[in-house]
Amino acid sequence: MPREVKGMPFIQIRELKQLKIVRTYNEKWAGNLVSHPRPQRPGLGLTGYLKHIQAGRIQIFGKTEAGYLHNLKEGDRGRCLKNYFSLNVPGVVVSENLEVAADWIAVAARYNTPILVSELHTAPLISRLSAYLYQYFARKIKMNGVLMDIMGQGVLITGASGIGKSETALELVNKGYQLIADDVAEFYLDSNDDLVGRANEVIKNLMEVRGLGIININDIFGSSAVLEEKTLDLVINLEKWDPKKKYDRLGEDNLYFKILGLEVPMIALPVGPGRNLSTIIEVAVRNFLAKKSGRKTYLEAKKENPSPEAAGGSEVK
Amino acid sequence: MIEKKQQIINKLGLHARAAAKLSHLANMFSSDIYLIYDEDKVNAKSLLGILTLAASVGSEITLQATGEDEKEAIEAIGGLFDRKFDEES
Numbered sequence: 001m002p003r004e005v006k007g008m009p010f011i012q013i014r015e016l017k018q019l020k021i022v023r024t025y026n027e028k029w030a031g032n033l034v035s036h037p038r039p040q041r042p043g044l045g046l047t048g049y050l051k052h053i054q055a056g057r058i059q060i061f062g063k064t065e066a067g068y069l070h071n072l073k074e075g076d077r078g079r080c081l082k083n084y085f086s087l088n089v090p091g092v093v094v095s096e097n098l099e100v101a102a103d104w105i106a107v108a109a110r111y112n113t114p115i116l117v118s119e120l121h122t123a124p125l126i127s128r129l130s131a132y133l134y135q136y137f138a139r140k141i142k143m144n145g146v147l148m149d150i151m152g153q154g155v156l157i158t159g160a161s162g163i164g165k166s167e168t169a170l171e172l173v174n175k176g177y178q179l180i181a182d183d184v185a186e187f188y189l190d191s192n193d194d195l196v197g198r199a200n201e202v203i204k205n206l207m208e209v210r211g212l213g214i215i216n217i218n219d220i221f222g223s224s225a226v227l228e229e230k231t232l233d234l235v236i237n238l239e240k241w242d243p244k245k246k247y248d249r250l251g252e253d254n255l256y257f258k259i260l261g262l263e264v265p266m267i268a269l270p271v272g273p274g275r276n277l278s279t280i281i282e283v284a285v286r287n288f289l290a291k292k293s294g295r296k297t298y299l300e301a302k303k304e305n306p307s308p309e310a311a312g313g314s315e316v317k
Numbered sequence: 318m319i320e321k322k323q324q325i326i327n328k329l330g331l332h333a334r335a336a337a338k339l340s341h342l343a344n345m346f347s348s349d350i351y352l353i354y355d356e357d358k359v360n361a362k363s364l365l366g367i368l369t370l371a372a373s374v375g376s377e378i379t380l381q382a383t384g385e386d387e388k389e390a391i392e393a394i395g396g397l398f399d400r401k402f403d404e405e406s
Contacts, residue, residue, distance in 0.1 A: 142369075144360050161362035162344065183365035200369040208364050214333070 007033030008136055010058070010091035014116060018128050022097060023117040025105045030114045032090040034058050037137040037191075039093075039129050041065070041122075046080055053087055058129065061094045062122035069104070078103065085111040093129070095122040130191070138188035139260050147185040147197045147230060149178040150285045154197060154230035156185060156264075157281070159238030163271055166209055168238070171278035173207075178227040179217050182207040187232065189260050198229035234288055235264050236281055241272035251287070251297045318383040321391050327401035330373035335402040340364040342397055348384025350394070361394065 011030035014021045024030065035056035042061070045053040046068055053059075069077055085107050091114045094100055100115055108115055118125050145158035146169040157165050166182055173179050181199035190196050199205070205218040205226050218226050235257040247270055256263040267284050271277065291297065296304070325331065331339070343350045343361035350361040354376060359366035361380070372378060378398075382390045397403075 142357060142359065144363065144366065161360060183363045184359060184369050202368050202371055203365045206365060214364070 007035045007056075008133075010034050010114060013058070013093070013129065013132070016128075016132060019093075019125065020119040021093075021116050022119055023100075025100060025115040025117075026109045026112075027114060029112040030091070032112065032114065034090045034133070037130065037133040039126055039133065041126075042084060046084055048080065048083060050083065050087060053084070053089070055088055056090060058133070059089045059092045060122060060126055060129075061092055061098070063096060063098065066094065066098045069101070078107070081107040082110075085113055087111075089113060091116065093118055093125065095120055095125045134191045135188060138190060140186060140188045141260055143185050143187060143197075143259065144183065145185060145235075146182050147180040147199075147232070148172055149180065149227050149230050150282065151177075151289065153233040153285050153288065154180075155281070155285060156197065156232055156235045157238065158235060159271075160240070163238045163240065164277065165238060166207055168277040168281065170207065170209055172281065173217060173221055173225050175278065175282070176225075178225055178230075179205070179207065180227050180230050187259060189262070193262070195232040195259055195262055195264065196229050197232050232259070232264055234285065235266040236284060237266060237268050238271050238277070239268060241270040245270070250299050318381065319387050319391055320382075321380045321395055323378050323380055323395055323398045325372055325374055325376050325378060325398065327404060328374055329404070330376070331367055331370055331378075333368065335404065336364055336367040338402050339367055339394065339397060342394055343390070346382070346384070346386045346390040346393075348382045348387045348390045350390055351381045353379040353381060 009030070010032045013019060014024065014030070033056075036054060038057060039060050040054065040057040042053060042059055042065055046065060069080070072080060081104060088111055092108065094115060094117045097117060097119045100117060105115065120128070143156060143158070145156045146165050147154065147156050148169055149155075150172060157169060159165050169179060169182060180197060182203065184200060184203065185197040186200055187195050187197045205216050206214050207217055208214050237257075247268070255266040255268060257266040265288065269277070269280060269284070327335065329335065340362055351358050352361050352367060352370065354370045354372050357370055359370060361367065370378075380391055380394055384390075
């Protein structure tokens with residue numbers, strides 16, 4: 001169920017500690033909606049070239065903008081501010097704790113524009129803000145399954161309810177791998193087109209093991225057993241062993257799982273008596289890593305270097 | 318597949334104990350059962366999944382079941398909502 005977000009109240013960014021917001025002006029309009037994930041620096045927009053200033057984007061004022069405005073004659077400055085603020089941008093963030101002159105505030109107020117002042121330099125301000133906005137506006141989806149970090153790979157273990165996902169995950173945690181989310185993982189597409197998964201805040205660090213109830217992995221195994229978020233590399237689908245179904249016997253299947261338009265490699269693992277799932281999953285990830293680094297599968301190797309028998313006879317009798 | 322809209326009428330909403338009862342009940346049926354709330358859809362057999370909805374009193378949940386015993390499942394789970402998860406008299 002992909003979900004697109006229409007807008008975010010501008011004020012929400014004030015709550016982000018990493019942005020170090022120290023002052024707010026025109027707070028009355030702080031609820032204006034931001035509708036674009038990329039912040040914008042007005043730059044030449046202040047000189048009157050307004051063609052590319054987009055309503056809906058958070059505006060960043062750095063030393064350049066502030067210095068330019070400061071050096072204008074009073075009448076010119078009023079005209080320039082009026083032209084710019086009449087575009088009704090959702091809000092302005094000023095960097096480096098620069099002073100905001102009274103006439104800016106007044107003109108911004110006339111056009112319902114709030115102003116926040118941050119202590120950060122312009123570059124980190126923009127990068128932190130865009131990282132946050134990208135995540136906010138990203139397409140999101142909830143997937144049923146356990147998301148884990150196994151040997152540095154983000155692995156989502158899926159399968160029908162009661163098949164043993166959580167139990168297998170618990171074994172993997174016990175082996176030293178990290179849990180990101182049990183049962184429900186939330187994915188979003190980040191600015192690099194990577195699928196990043198994390199747990200819903202309500203169930204972060206929690207795991208449900210039938211017979212034990214809900215346990216907190218962070219409390220029991222320590223903070224090295226949990227991770228905040230992880231890019232998805234591999235899906236492992238556990239399914240009930242079906243004697244009629246043909247499972248991959250030669251390691252040649254290339255299955256994919258589609259999430260948010262991306263194809264993620266998938267392995268279908270049949271669950272049956274006597275199969276130690278956590279070890280099989282561990283080996284599956286090792287094999288996945290080997291393939292990723294260019295190692296050939298058994299069949300590919302065989303094709304390139306056929307054994308004497310297969311080539312039609314051997315020399316030694 | 319059948320669907321049924323269901324209002325949460327118990328004071329505490331879908332808190333842990335209620336969610337546990339709900340997932341326990343859902344696990345008795347072979348059908349695939351989902352709870353849909355706003356844009357979120359979670360497996361009713363997953364306790365943690367239900368908790369992520371954080372649905373409070375007054376919210377409307379859509380129950381959705383697909384399978385051989387879908388009718389019985391919706392009836393039983395709907396009943397649990399109506400009985401306020403057996404926690405209030």
